[in-house]
Amino acid sequence: MPEPQTNASPRPGGRVFLALIRDTKPRMGQLAAALAMSILTTLASLLIPLLTKTIIDQGSLTSLKPSQMAMVVGAFVLQAVGGAVSVYLLNRLGQQLVASLRERLWSKLLALPVSYYDEHETGETISRMTNDTAVVKNLITEHLSGFVTGIISIIGSISILFYMDWKMTLVLLVVVPFAALVLMPLGRQMYRVSVGLQKETAGFTSVLSRVLSEIRLVKSSNAEPVEHTNGRSGIDTLFRYGLKEARIQALIMPVMALVITSLMVLVIGYGGWRVSTGTLSAGKLAAFLLYLFQIVIPFGQLTQFFTQWQKAVGATQTILETLQADGEDRTAGRAVRNAHQPIAVDRVSFSYGEEPVLKEVSFTMQPGKVTAIVGPSGSGKTTLFSLMERFYTPKGGEIRLGEDPVKDYSLESWRSRIGYVSQESPLVSGTIRDNLCYGLGREVPDGELEKAARMAYADGFIREFPDGYETEVGERGIKLSGGQRQRLAIARALLRNPDILMLDEATSSLDSQSEQYVQQALANLMKGRTTLVIAHRLSTVIDADQIVFLDKGVVTGIGTHAELYRTHDMYRQFADHQLRMPGDREQGQERGQEPAHEHKLERDAGSVRVSVPAPGRVRNAGS
Template identity: 55%
Template sequence: MKNKQSGIKPFISLILSTNIPKLALTFGLIASVFTTIAGLVVPLLTKNLVDGFSVSSLSVTLVVAIIAAFVLQAVISGVSTYLLTAVGQKIVAKLRENMWIKLIRLPVSYFDKTSSGETVSRVVNDTNIVKDLISEHFPQFITGIISIIGAITILLIMDWKMTLIMMLAVPITVAIMLPLGRRMSKISRGLQDETAVFTGNIQQTLSESRLMKSSNAEESEEGKGLSGIGNLLGFGLKEAKIFALIAPLMQFVVMLVIVIIIAYGGLRVANGTMSTGSLVAFLLYLFQIIMPITSFAMFFTQLQKAKGATERIIEILDIPLEEGQNGLSMDVADKPVRVNHVSFAYDEDDSVLEDVSFVAQPGEMIAFAGPSGGGKTTMFGLLERFYEPTSGEIEIGDTPIRDLSMKSWRSQIGYVSQESAMMAGTIRENLCYGLQNWEEIPDERLWEVAKMAYADQFIKSFPHGLDTEVGERGVKLSGGQRQRIAIARAFLRDPKILMMDEATASLDSQSESVVQQALTRLMEGRTTFVIAHRLSTIVHADNIIFIEKGRITGSGTHQELSQSHELYRQFAKQQLA
């Protein structure tokens, strides 16, 4: 981040961008003023009580007034605290809303470079730091400021000399807090970064628990986890040292001021230039100043932490959205897909595709074959618009697909991947994932698409049928079952264009046979793109595009490539012999 982003201004701008509940904030601050006024009345009443104290002259009215002031202060303080805390909670809720809305609309390239655990840490941990500041420390800071201003004003009127003596503590306090605050800010940023890394590692390890156990990697992962915990402990201890310095130093300054005031005030009382009641009132006002000041130390410490969190939050909010949030809505049925001289690179020095061109006519099956790492999956990513070409154009009919809205384009594409990604939840929720008003889709329609995908029989075998929980990433289902649900999901979407990343490559022969039948049924009448890991699944393709090192080195039917392309002929000889 740039230096200009590390000050207090970005934090304030971030908070203002959340549309602060102005009415609640106004009433909360007004209540704080009344709380302070009620609190400021108590020492004055106490002064009158002490100066005129005797059992015979004890004023019931005065005692009642003191009690009423205490009760009023407590009630209004409660209202004020609730309103200001509610404002803080709403601000942070809005902040999290903004981050979540932004995150799910960021381009795939962001998630390629950033671990999901780190992103989760930004949304949960960093916003929690901001929440603590706004919900807990900020209300105390506001009420404290009002209390201090009121108390100092009355003290200056009562005795300006003693007040100036007391104010000598201010520069001392500032001199203590500024360097410690800067140190805390640096530690906080390091702690937040380390927390994000630790969260990412933990999440990755737990999500791949089967890989960890099958690889006997428990000890290795244990070491990584303990190392992360140790790093967090190191930052935590550094924070503890700062707090350990702040608390005693503030306590020392406070006690020094109290002793000086008592000594000086005692001399004034002794020589008759100040009444005992005035000294008592002065000390009470002093405590009304001291208590907020001690909480200020925590506020400014938390503010330093929040500034660090703000930098990370702003980083996410400043990332450009995925292109195509707005655009044309168009029916792509019966329109050819044209790829014209498309090149793509993830990084400037990492070219993946170079000058790729081909045409897919409506209803055709286009297959991509070639060695691993040649760019087949990247081509799929460009067609799906996970990435934008570095140069060249992809068109549907005569319209560049970048002119279409993402929603319009992707709603007409069915994607069946090799991994068959699934969300934690029920079979019903996975079939309907991403569809609007999915709760209204009748069971008859779901069973229809399940039957078309040859998935109805195994779904019926589960006690809860469509409401069966599939577990995280669908771990409670077999690979073949997950694939058939993915195919049923595609049937339900009724896509105009179908994309398949060799959906049968990782299945056993029995599952492959069933899934292949479902895929054949799904491809009927649709423009289909297939990534081929096994040539046996694409021998009937209308056009096979052979990609090597990002370039098309041959295209045609299976028979044509077998005659004209040496490497394809070798592939065919190895796999189809």
Template identity: 50%
Template sequence: MKQQNNWNVFLSYIKQAKIPKWMIAVALLLSLIETAGILIVPVFTGDIVDQFALGQLNVLLIAVLIGAFVLQAVAGAVSYYLMSYMGEWVVADVRKQLWRRILHLPISYFDASPSGETMSRMTHDTDTLKRLITDQLVSFVSGIITVLGAAIILLIIDWKMMLLMLLVVPLAIVVLHPAGQKMYQVSLKTQDEMASFSAGMARVLGDIRLVKAYNAEAEEGSRGTSAVDRLFRFGIRQAKILAIISPLMTMVMMIVLVLLIGYGGSQVASGALTAGTMVMMMLYLFQLIFPFTQLTSFFTEFQKAMGATERIQKLFSDADELQAEEQIKTYTPIPAEEQDIHFQHVSFYYPSAQQEEERVLTDINCTIPAGKVTAVVGPSGSGKTTMFGLLERFYQPVEGDILYGSASLQDVKLSDWRNQIGYVSQESPLMDGTIRENICYGLENVPDEQVRQAAELAYAADFIDGFPNGFETKVGERGMKLSGGQRQRIAIARALIRDPKILMLDEATSSLDSESERVIQKALQTLMKGRTTIAIAHRLSTVINADQIIMLEKGSITGIGKHEELLAEHPLYRKLAEQQFNQ
């Protein structure tokens, strides 16, 4: 039943691709012409054999036979190209849909799924679909047409021989069905293992500096070797299944062929058939048998494709951010004026949490005033970054709600809300590309003057101008060609250029030296005026001038006030301040 559902899903991919109808019609017409050419050849071949037996030779007949060969070859070539083109079209459409779906999956999905596994779905699994369509389905369709044509002709010529051929069908089912079920299960496990292997490679290559810094090459080499060995064992299991299917199918075909040749030979000996007719029938028999020999290859790829379809469909079935928004019939527009942000009894825990004690945030109640600077401080693991994740709507509160003014964030269009936010994280992620592309990331048609202004406000223009290619300098994968401070300043420029209403700073100056931090703090102070700013900070020196400081401990708010108020009234805050300022 599951395979039938996967087959229906697979067919739906073909329908959704919206292949031009004229292309389908031309491909089918050429397939019919190719089949006609193939089916004509035995008839003329039989006549030529009979003419040879009589010592005659019809030149026109030979010319027609050559013409049939040429027609079949040309029609087959064009038909194969069109069918392959349509196969590539379908797979390209699936990949586009899958890529759009992946981009809109919630952060919770990426928290639970290694990126390498997702990459495997996008590349390896879709490539499995591609092989079925372009390599197997093309020959399968043309083979079916050929089988039907040859079967009809054989039925007309000698129905008894056709009945002998029909013995193949139940025998093939007996051989292929149980093996197919096993191949399907092995294919699923193989694709899972390949996804896990891809995830491991992505993890290691993404943190190759860590691997080398801690001399972990041997450990990672051992893990990789174990993963390859597991893939090897799954490959051997597939080979064992094929080792059973292929010889059995070949044996069945040989038995049927021997019976047919014996029967046909007896008919020729008795004079019931001419030698030419016998040759013609043998050619038709081969046209029936050859597609059956291809069945094993098609069957194997079909089972793999059904497994790949199930994996891909799982991604399509996961709810994404766009689907969640589609359930909202009317969006609440975001006011032009800045509004206070209210956390109302917000609690949150990650999906993997099993008990209430694993909550990251518990009953958060606070107001972040518009146009003011609010700092969130507290020990590591207290929930500061999770608060940011909720504000960015990476996650949804398990309990409670977050309001912008009087509107729940759940009623505001996600893209509109995120357009209000400029975000600078402590990791300063950069995309592989130029400095300009990173500053303008997510924006289109940004004037050069605006890019430079953002860089100057972030105090990044000086070091950018020092590069030979300036703003067109390639930053490398994850920005590794730049220093930590340079990456941080480009990230700040990226936030500045959006001119956001809400500025979110997650340890925004953590990678800077003292001099750079002092300069950028000054720039940020100017930028924060009249703008709602929320800053996470471990170093209290960066937030002592904040209009409001929220103290978090173990996921709960234990204090709200200015620096002086918390210093006087909050024991943990005072302890942290003494530790940092007395160093």
């Protein structure tokens, strides 16, 4: 299995990591206090072997002076209290740092355009928010103190040992270079494994997010065996990385044990011989053994720090990829003062890659009128909606409100003027009230809420729930039917009171009874608003003020239903297929008549009214 490539020079990555930490504005006073307590704790621990030496050499505790006893007690108390305070402060600092970092990431994720999410899986993004930031936190809370105090402990212990007996110290240091030669390559291997583990964890999180969010599709498609295989593949990969990590740990631990054992044998053997000859006191030998542990244990902490440091640098790279991505500025631009103007789509072109999706599309929507977009699947209808919402920027041409390009308006202001009702009518987990008020940013009085629900024909089923507007809808609104979700989406759009309405054939997936309610609700919603409709069924838009026919990203016809039926061959085929009963087709062709339409949107005093067909005449033909 190929392993991720690592950067040969860690210094630039280290600088980037430190810059990222500085950008989170950590509380330097708190960091200084934590490290100061760690240093005091380390200094106190360095005194304990010297005091032990004195006790042993003097032969009894009673021979100690009161000042020496006070130093012994003080050293132990300072070591305990200082260690506790240092650990708490560093953990607090780490939690504050990761909270700040996650807040920056969360703000960035909300500001990133839709195109970013087209190219990045949700699970990978979640992993950056949770796992990668946790790696940075662990470096601060668990390893930074050990790194600083470890260096102080090693330097202090070796300095005191040289002062006590330089010959014994040289013997002790003989083993350390050999241990370093073994541990340093193992540390590099651990870094590569850790980076790979982070990457595979992000990938596995993506699989979990995708499968669990679409569990009904998985089950209805009998795809459990396929997804089990996909998940097992990720689990096996993580298992192999875990085994690699275990093998490295299995080498590190024996090497450390070998170093400690060798040093103890050398110190005890050589020191014991010198004690027997009278050239070294028993107290000094005991001190040497205690200082030995104050060198070896911090050496292991330094190894862990550098391993975690490399992991944090790797995590920083993935975090920075997100933080440095171009985001949207919702407030840049001027506010929309008057949305009741013509909206012109002028020679708009767009492509997701090299293949164009829209090719110089042009048409104008008059204020307060209904424009329908029809055409075969893949013709670019949904992409056009995305451009209207400014999820993407046209590759060529522009969209104008009146005489001004819509790109001159702030995203916040422009999108606040648009109401969107899609086929899926997405709902968030929460109550009906939460969903109706979602994104409004204000308290909605009960009267206003109930009025919108009545206009959307949703108040009836809401009142039937025991909890009314406080009813939980479940994840993605799963506890509601399709028609209920659609009516809630329409009520939500009514509360926004948009000037521009975009409907992505909101009735295409409903049964006839639900469709009647939703069509009536849509009629209330469309009154006096500039409306753009994606039509999968011509029966719902034959009375639109204009119909734009898209075919392979090109506008091939614009006009009313009657005009297009007379002049546009493909539109006529669509109409003949969808709007006529099979038995009526030949008669109509013989008489030269236009199709008999089952659904009819009628104008009545400036409003849109739905004429519901007789039973048995409704067909759910899609494009």
